Amino acid sequence: MHNKKLLSVFIIMIMLGCGGCGGHKKYRIGDQLVKALPFADQRMRALFDVWRAASLTKAGIDTGLYAVQRKNGEEELKELKAAASRGPRELSKALKHYHYKPDPIAGKLDTITLPWVTCIKKYGDCDDSAWLCAALMPGSIYDIMEFKGRFIQGHLVFVSSGGDVFSNFKLDGNINDPRQLGKKYNKHWTHIIKVSNDIRVENVIAR
Numbered sequence: 001m002h003n004k005k006l007l008s009v010f011i012i013m014i015m016l017g018c019g020g021c022g023g024h025k026k027y028r029i030g031d032q033l034v035k036a037l038p039f040a041d042q043r044m045r046a047l048f049d050v051w052r053a054a055s056l057t058k059a060g061i062d063t064g065l066y067a068v069q070r071k072n073g074e075e076e077l078k079e080l081k082a083a084a085s086r087g088p089r090e091l092s093k094a095l096k097h098y099h100y101k102p103d104p105i106a107g108k109l110d111t112i113t114l115p116w117v118t119c120i121k122k123y124g125d126c127d128d129s130a131w132l133c134a135a136l137m138p139g140s141i142y143d144i145m146e147f148k149g150r151f152i153q154g155h156l157v158f159v160s161s162g163g164d165v166f167s168n169f170k171l172d173g174n175i176n177d178p179r180q181l182g183k184k185y186n187k188h189w190t191h192i193i194k195v196s197n198d199i200r201v202e203n204v205i206a207r
Helices: 002-017 031-036 040-065 067-085 088-094 115-121 126-134 179-185
Strands: 018-021 024-027 139-147 151-160 164-167 170-174 191-195 201-206
Touching (some): 040 067, 040 191, 040 201, 067 088, 088 164, 126 151, 126 164, 164 179
Antiparallel strands (some): 024 151, 139 191, 151 164
């Protein structure tokens, strides 16, 4: 019963705001909230607050659903961390059995899965990949977002402290500047958002 209540809250929160497809996140936010926020930066921060709340709710549900397998997931997490300590290429090899899969309902139930749960499932979307890598090595999470009067799309990646880019569980090149992510993943990008490990907006780079 408790899980059902959490799931109901989770679904309501998601329906308020965000969804994703094709490896890229697609955001929406209620019209009244958009009209009440005069600046794009405020709108994005408000959206992330909704997404963060939904993701934390989902984390509680996952903990209950996968509790029996948690030890296995945490062991896998340790093995991946050991691979990451040997360098990004070794981590990429260790992640070869992981694959991209959108969140439920064609990506519209868009949240982050806890890293140890991703280790159990061996799949996830761009969010899950980014947060898994963030649990394995120092670096930053970036959301490459397109915003033109409304939220159109975005894609999350993890960038190691050395500039190695991980996208959808794969090593995908190296960058010197976060702005290069826009050219790499979305030529129409308008904002690149740096997100903390606890799902908060740290910095917004406008085009």
